[in-house]
Amino acid sequence: MENKQSQKADPESTNTISFAPVVPIPDYLTGQVQSKLAYVDESILSAEVESDQIHLHLDASRLTPQVQSHLEEKVQRVVESMAKGAFKPKVQVLEDYMDREVPYTQDPMPELYSRNEVNQEDDGIYTLGPLLTKIIDYFESLFIDLADSFEADPYRFPTLIPAKELEKVNYFRAFPHSLSFVTHLREDLDVIDNFAQHAACDEHGLNAPDGSFDQVQSLLSPAVCYHLYFALADKPLPGGQVTATAVGKCFRYEAINLTSLERLWDFTMREVIFVGSKDFVLQNREIARQRMEKAFERIGLAYRVESANDPFFIGEFRKQAAFQSAFQLKYEIRASLPFKASTLAVGSYNYHQDFFGRHLNMTLPDGSPAHTGCVAFGLERIAYAFLAQYGFNKSNWPSEVQEVIK
Numbered sequence: 344m345e346n347k348q349s350q351k352a353d354p355e356s357t358n359t360i361s362f363a364p365v366v367p368i369p370d371y372l373t374g375q376v377q378s379k380l381a382y383v384d385e386s387i388l389s390a391e392v393e394s395d396q397i398h399l400h401l402d403a404s405r406l407t408p409q410v411q412s413h414l415e416e417k418v419q420r421v422v423e424s425m426a427k428g429a430f431k432p433k434v435q436v437l438e439d440y441m442d443r444e445v446p447y448t449q450d451p452m453p454e455l456y457s458r459n460e461v462n463q464e465d466d467g468i469y470t471l472g473p474l475l476t477k478i479i480d481y482f483e484s485l486f487i488d489l490a491d492s493f494e495a496d497p498y499r500f501p502t503l504i505p506a507k508e509l510e511k512v513n514y515f516r517a518f519p520h521s522l523s524f525v526t527h528l529r530e531d532l533d534v535i536d537n538f539a540q541h542a543a544c545d546e547h548g549l550n551a552p553d554g555s556f557d558q559v560q561s562l563l564s565p566a567v568c569y570h571l572y573f574a575l576a577d578k579p580l581p582g583g584q585v586t587a588t589a590v591g592k593c594f595r596y597e598a599i600n601l602t603s604l605e606r607l608w609d610f611t612m613r614e615v616i617f618v619g620s621k622d623f624v625l626q627n628r629e630i631a632r633q634r635m636e637k638a639f640e641r642i643g644l645a646y647r648v649e650s651a652n653d654p655f656f657i658g659e660f661r662k663q664a665a666f667q668s669a670f671q672l673k674y675e676i677r678a679s680l681p682f683k684a685s686t687l688a689v690g691s692y693n694y695h696q697d698f699f700g701r702h703l704n705m706t707l708p709d710g711s712p713a714h715t716g717c718v719a720f721g722l723e724r725i726a727y728a729f730l731a732q733y734g735f736n737k738s739n740w741p742s743e744v745q746e747v748i749k
C-alpha cells in the first residue's frame with residue numbers, strides 16, 4: 344500500500360518495524376490482509392505483507408510507547424482472523440483476454456496531472472477534466488446500451504443513505520471500515536452561533552466546539568442498488584420482477600489505500616439491477632456478462648473476468664468470503680494495468696441470493712423472498728484503465744472510441 348501520506352512523511356519522523364505473522368499468510372491472502380492494515384492504527388503510514396514477514400512504516404510522531412505495545416497485537420489479530428484456517432478459494436476464470444495487445448505501457452497519472460486532467464482536492468477526492476469526462480461518457484453509453492438491451496427502467500437515487508436502512512442489511516457489521524458519516528449542526532441557536540465563531544480547520548481537519556453535531560442519521564451511500572431494494576421493500580414485487588438501471592455517486596473510505604484514480608473515496612457507479620426469481624437474476628447476470636464481453640471486444644480492452652469476494656471487514660472476512668466463493672456470487676472484470684503488470688477491478692457481476700429479499704421483505708408472487716443481482720461498473724476506474732492501456736495518442740485508440748471522442 345504505497346501511498347501519498349508515506350511519500351509526504353518526513354523520513355526522520357518515520358519508523359519501520361518488521362515482525363513475523365502469528366500464522367503464515369497464504370500468498371492469495373497477502374493483498375487482502377495488507378489492505379486491512381490500513382485500518383489497524385493511525386500511526387501506520389504504509390504496510391507490506393509477505394507470507395512470513397510484515398513490515399510497517401509508522402509515523403513516529405504518533406507512536407507513543409502505549410501505541411507501539413498495542414500495535415503488534417492488533418496486527419496479529421487481523422492476521423489470525425483472516426488467515427488462520429483460511430482455505431484457498433477456487434478462482435474461476437470466465438473470460439481471459441489479458442493477452443490482447445495494447446499500445447501503452449506508462450502510468451497515466453503523471454500525464455493526467457501535466458494536462459490538468461485531474462485535480463486532487465484531498466485523499467481520494469478528485470476533479471476530472473474534459474478528456475476523462477468524455478471517456479467516462481463513452482463508457483457510460485456502453486453501459487446504458489446494456490441497460491437498454493434489458494429494457495431496464497431508469498432511476499435516480501439519493502447520495503445520502505439512512506443509517507436505519509443500512510442497519511437492516513447488516514452493512515455496519517460487514518463493512519464498518521469504509522463508512523462515511525454525514526451530520527449537521529444541532530438545531531440550537533447557541534450551538535450554531537458558537538460553531539460559526541469558533542470552527543476552524545488545521546492540517547488534520549475541522550475543529551468544532553464539543554457537542555456541535557447532531558447524532559448521525561445519514562451516511563454517504565456506498566452502493567447504488569441498495570436504494571432500489573429499499574424502494575421495493577415490504578411489498579410484493581410489481582409484476583413479479585424488476586429490471587432497473589441508475590448511475591450514482593458512491594463513497595467508500597479506504598484510508599491510506601486511497602491512491603491515484605485507482606482507489607477513490609468518492610466515485611461513480613453505473614448499475615443494472617435485477618430483482619425477481621433466482622433463475623431470472625442468474626440468467627440475466629449471465630446474459631449481461633456475454634453482452635459486455637462483445638462490447639469489450641469491440642474496443643480491444645485487455646481484461647479477465649474471475650470470481651472474487653467483497654472486502655468484508657476482518658471479523659466477517661473469512662466466513663463471508665468463503666461463502667461468496669462457494670456459491671459463485673461475485674465475478675469481477677479485472678482490466679490489465681500494463682505499467683504495473685497488474686489488474687484493477689473495473690466492474691462486477693453480483694448475485695445476492697435472497698439476502699435483500701429476506702432482510703427487506705421484498706416478496707415474489709408466491710410469497711417467497713425475491714432474489715437480487717446487479718452488474719456494477721466503476722466509471723473513474725474504467726476510464727483510468729482505458730488510458731493505462733491506450734494512452735493519450737488518439738490515433739492509437741480503437742476506431743470506435745476515436746469516432747466518438749474527437
Ligand code: AMP
Pocket residue numbers: 566595597604605606607608610612653675688689690691719720721722723724725
Ligand atoms: P463492487 O460493488 O465493490 O463490486 O464495486 C463495483 C465497482 O465499483 C468496482 O468494480 C470498481 O470499478 C468500482 N469501485 C469500487 N470501489 C471503488 C473505489 N474505492 N474507488 C474507485 N472505484 C471503486
Ligand code: ZN
Pocket residue numbers: 566567568569614693716717718719
Ligand atoms: Zn449493486
